[in-house]
Amino acid sequence: xxxxxxxxxxxxxxxxLVPYANEAKKKGIKIYHLNIGQPDIRTPAxxxxxxxxxxxxxxxxxxxxxxxxxxxxxxxxxxxxGANVEPxxxxxxxxxxxxxxxxxxxxxxxxxxxxxxxxSYANYITLGAMAxxxxxxxxxxxxxxxxxxxxxxxxxxITPKTRGMIICTxxxxxxxxxxxxxxxxxAGIAKKHKLFVISDEVYREFLFDSRHHISIFNIPEMExxxxxxxxxxxxxxxxxxxIGFAVTKNRQVLxxxxxxxxxxxxxxxxxxxxALQAFKKxxxxxxxxxxxxxxxxxxxxxxINKIPGSFACLPEGAFYVTCRLPVPDVEEFAKWMLTEFxxxxxxxxxxxxxxxxxxPGKGKDEVRIAYVIKEEELRDAMQILKKGIEKFR
Amino acid sequence: xxxxxxxxxxxxxxxxLVPYANEAKKKGIKIYHLNIGQPDIRTPAxxxxxxxxxxxxxxxxxxxxxxxxxxxxxxxxxxxxGANVEPxxxxxxxxxxxxxxxxxxxxxxxxxxxxxxxxSYANYITLGAMAxxxxxxxxxxxxxxxxxxxxxxxxxxITPKTRGMIICTxxxxxxxxxxxxxxxxxAGIAKKHKLFVISDEVYREFLFDSRHHISIFNIPEMExxxxxxxxxxxxxxxxxxxIGFAVTKNRQVLxxxxxxxxxxxxxxxxxxxxALQAFKKxxxxxxxxxxxxxxxxxxxxxxINKIPGSFACLPEGAFYVTCRLPVPDVEEFAKWMLTEFxxxxxxxxxxxxxxxxxxPGKGKDEVRIAYVIKEEELRDAMQILKKGIEKFR
Numbered sequence: 001x002x003x004x005x006x007x008x009x010x011x012x013x014x015x016x017l018v019p020y021a022n023e024a025k026k027k028g029i030k031i032y033h034l035n036i037g038q039p040d041i042r043t044p045a046x047x048x049x050x051x052x053x054x055x056x057x058x059x060x061x062x063x064x065x066x067x068x069x070x071x072x073x074x075x076x077x078x079x080x081x082g083a084n085v086e087p088x089x090x091x092x093x094x095x096x097x098x099x100x101x102x103x104x105x106x107x108x109x110x111x112x113x114x115x116x117x118x119x120s121y122a123n124y125i126t127l128g129a130m131a132x133x134x135x136x137x138x139x140x141x142x143x144x145x146x147x148x149x150x151x152x153x154x155x156x157x158i159t160p161k162t163r164g165m166i167i168c169t170x171x172x173x174x175x176x177x178x179x180x181x182x183x184x185x186x187a188g189i190a191k192k193h194k195l196f197v198i199s200d201e202v203y204r205e206f207l208f209d210s211r212h213h214i215s216i217f218n219i220p221e222m223e224x225x226x227x228x229x230x231x232x233x234x235x236x237x238x239x240x241x242x243i244g245f246a247v248t249k250n251r252q253v254l255x256x257x258x259x260x261x262x263x264x265x266x267x268x269x270x271x272x273x274x275a276l277q278a279f280k281k282x283x284x285x286x287x288x289x290x291x292x293x294x295x296x297x298x299x300x301x302x303x304i305n306k307i308p309g310s311f312a313c314l315p316e317g318a319f320y321v322t323c324r325l326p327v328p329d330v331e332e333f334a335k336w337m338l339t340e341f342x343x344x345x346x347x348x349x350x351x352x353x354x355x356x357x358x359x360p361g362k363g364k365d366e367v368r369i370a371y372v373i374k375e376e377e378l379r380d381a382m383q384i385l386k387k388g389i390e391k392f393r
Numbered sequence: 394x395x396x397x398x399x400x401x402x403x404x405x406x407x408x409x410l411v412p413y414a415n416e417a418k419k420k421g422i423k424i425y426h427l428n429i430g431q432p433d434i435r436t437p438a439x440x441x442x443x444x445x446x447x448x449x450x451x452x453x454x455x456x457x458x459x460x461x462x463x464x465x466x467x468x469x470x471x472x473x474x475g476a477n478v479e480p481x482x483x484x485x486x487x488x489x490x491x492x493x494x495x496x497x498x499x500x501x502x503x504x505x506x507x508x509x510x511x512x513s514y515a516n517y518i519t520l521g522a523m524a525x526x527x528x529x530x531x532x533x534x535x536x537x538x539x540x541x542x543x544x545x546x547x548x549x550x551i552t553p554k555t556r557g558m559i560i561c562t563x564x565x566x567x568x569x570x571x572x573x574x575x576x577x578x579x580a581g582i583a584k585k586h587k588l589f590v591i592s593d594e595v596y597r598e599f600l601f602d603s604r605h606h607i608s609i610f611n612i613p614e615m616e617x618x619x620x621x622x623x624x625x626x627x628x629x630x631x632x633x634x635x636i637g638f639a640v641t642k643n644r645q646v647l648x649x650x651x652x653x654x655x656x657x658x659x660x661x662x663x664x665x666x667x668a669l670q671a672f673k674k675x676x677x678x679x680x681x682x683x684x685x686x687x688x689x690x691x692x693x694x695x696x697i698n699k700i701p702g703s704f705a706c707l708p709e710g711a712f713y714v715t716c717r718l719p720v721p722d723v724e725e726f727a728k729w730m731l732t733e734f735x736x737x738x739x740x741x742x743x744x745x746x747x748x749x750x751x752x753p754g755k756g757k758d759e760v761r762i763a764y765v766i767k768e769e770e771l772r773d774a775m776q777i778l779k780k781g782i783e784k785f786r
Binding site: 001002003004005006007009011012015036038039040041042043047051057058059060061062064094095097098101105106107108109110112123126127130132237238239240241242252253255256259260262263264265266267268269270271 | 394395396397398399400402404405408429431432433434435436440444450451452453454455457487488490491494498499500501502503505516519520523525630631632633634635645646648649652653655656657658659660661662663664
């Protein structure tokens with residue numbers, strides 16, 4: 001009845017606890033959502049102004065690769081961090097998700113392989129199932145802050161079927177920011193073995209403690225191999241806009257993106273106008289946004305360290321931390337928090353990290369926490385989590 | 394370098410003449426666009442009002458299957474023509490295009506087959522290549538107004554790999570509206586052979602000469618087999634909104650849609666609010682819209698019949714007509730119209746119908762005309778087409 005490829009899609013680890021949360025809400029329990037990457041930060045005014053400025057009478061199709069003026073603005077933004085791209089290198093997609101699916105379809109035939117550090121953003125796994133490509137995990141661990149292993153650990157994973165490596169920096173779900181050396185390591189392996197690097201840089205600005213972001217475009221001689229996956233969802237706190245892009249200097253990939261893009265006509269029209277204005281005025285809101293996330297990062301890290309038996313490295317960027325909890329099965333615990341526990345009518349919802357791993361059984365005692373709620377609430381949520389763990393054990 | 398599946402995607406027959414059109418425009422030639430399905434009709438006021446009403450501070454993710462209040466409005470609209478569906482039967486997608494791709498992935502594994510009357514909407518073909526399913530053409534012809542052949546012509550096309558039949562009524566690219574008997578024919582074959590019917594009803598309201606639309610949901614006992622593909626693009630003249638939906642009573646298909654849907658997070662948020670308002674006030678703008686298209690249909694049909702050697706049946710719905718022209722290779726002629734011809738500084742751009750056929754060589758002397766420009770201009774465009782043909786021969 002249903003195809004075998006769709007049967008292989010695992011339900012989102014982030015969303016599969018939702019029915020339990022809904023039951024708890026019905027009982028009047030307040031839930032702190034640390035389980036999803038939906039920020040509470042206001043979508044900046046320039047985005048809303050842009051939408052108001054849209055004055056066409058007909059909401060028509062845009063170009064399949066996005067409005068040229070928008071692609072110009074994206075290119076200008078990319079060049080501000082030394083990417084050295086032209087507007088035609090920018091292909092606008094319906095969210096970063098569509099960029100991932102298109103790139104899988106373009107680079108991989110069925111069974112072709114892509115290396116990806118695990119834990120990884122869960123939709124890389126589900127979209128990979130839809131495209132029927134195979135993801136091969138590069139192991140990383142909480143002990144070394146989920147940084148990349150040496151080339152000797154990565155190169156043996158390469159087979160004749162390997163088409164590319166997928167990285168995400170700053171990382172969802174770990175909060176890790178790859179160093180210049182790590183980016184050079186990946187680029188070096190790519191050039192040596194003629195592999196694509198798919199670099200997800202959606203959280204590019206979300207950096208703490210004076211870290212710098214190294215884009216794959218900052219590494220020389222990667223023109224042929226580098227593809228950046230990007231989105232305005234987090235940068236402009238506009239997840240519902242569904243505006244993303246794939247950026248590459250590889251002409252063949254750009255032509256193939258156009259073939260896929262024409263098949264679905266175009267990305268949303270109005271939101272490109274909003275995003276255009278937000279790109280023009282990033283300086284007006286990004287620094288504040290980062291300051292806010294930094295405060296929250298500090299709260300989460302401080303509170304995790306108060307939980308005996310837990311372990312986390314200091315998150316370097318994005319707005320997530322993946323850490324070890326002193327419970328053997330976090331999924332069971334997360335469910336228990338929603339069904340059996342509350343403290344003064346409140347509980348905390350978390351995302352079990354197991355769903356971010358490709359290797360069965362890995363990450364069972366780990367959790368991803370998204371610090372996307374206000375500081376005070378966040379502290380309360382973390383203290384409730386601590387109380388839950390004490391009671392659960 | 395590029396996967397074999399993406400290499401198989403043929404460039405859009407509608408868009409591949411665009412570079413020639415751009416050259417002509419540079420020379421100052423005015424082009425009448427009868428080649429694309431982008432209506433010039435104003436997006437109705439209630440849609441724009443809906444967008445203005447969106448007052449959230451954060452443009453957040455919506456549910457993967459769309460906002461429940463929007464699905465309620467869609468279900469109510471479906472029930473107004475006797476579909477008898479519930480809100481949970483409606484799955485909101487990013488345009489009808491995404492609904493097609495998801496349904497291909499859900500119902501078909503690689504090499505699985507779907508029957509489809511040819512000529513067919515070109516993106517069924519390109520999205521089919523991306524999903525690696527196989528489309529088997531059900532032949533129809535201009536002589537009988539592109540109506541369906543008898544069961545004896547359809548059933549022999551069914552193999553053990555056949556998963557479903559795709560129909561589109563009112564039809565893009567032909568303007569044909571299937572009768573109750575034709576819908577029953579398809580439904581009967583579906584039930585007999587346990588095949589899905591994917592019924593694209595995007596142009597449901599676009600009917601002329603007192604015709605009635607028969608939805609696949611109006612045929613009894615199709616709960617398990619019927620999937621409707623739909624979109625607000627044409628109905629609300631809002632192609633750039635990217636709001637579509639798949640509607641089905643089949644639980645397994647709904648669950649599979651959710652798995653695909655979670656992988657891309659959600660459809661655009663704001664446009665669902667716009668579409669909600671437009672659904673509530675359809676009576677305020679749909680009748681006028683149909684009246685306008687009817688006048689244009691009459692103009693196009695009248696002018697086609699003035700071209701010696703051309704042949705068309707009277708279009709019954711949608712805003713297209715596919716007709717035979719007295720030129721052996723319409724693609725060559727369409728290119729010539731853009732590169733070599735103009736009348737008083739104006740020319741007409743048309744879509745060669747060959748790209749809508751699956752069978753190589755079929756439709757070479759046919760054209761699809763979209764009557765999406767104002768009556769006066771449309772008449773001028775058709776007269777220029779006639780002059781072009783006279784000169785070209």
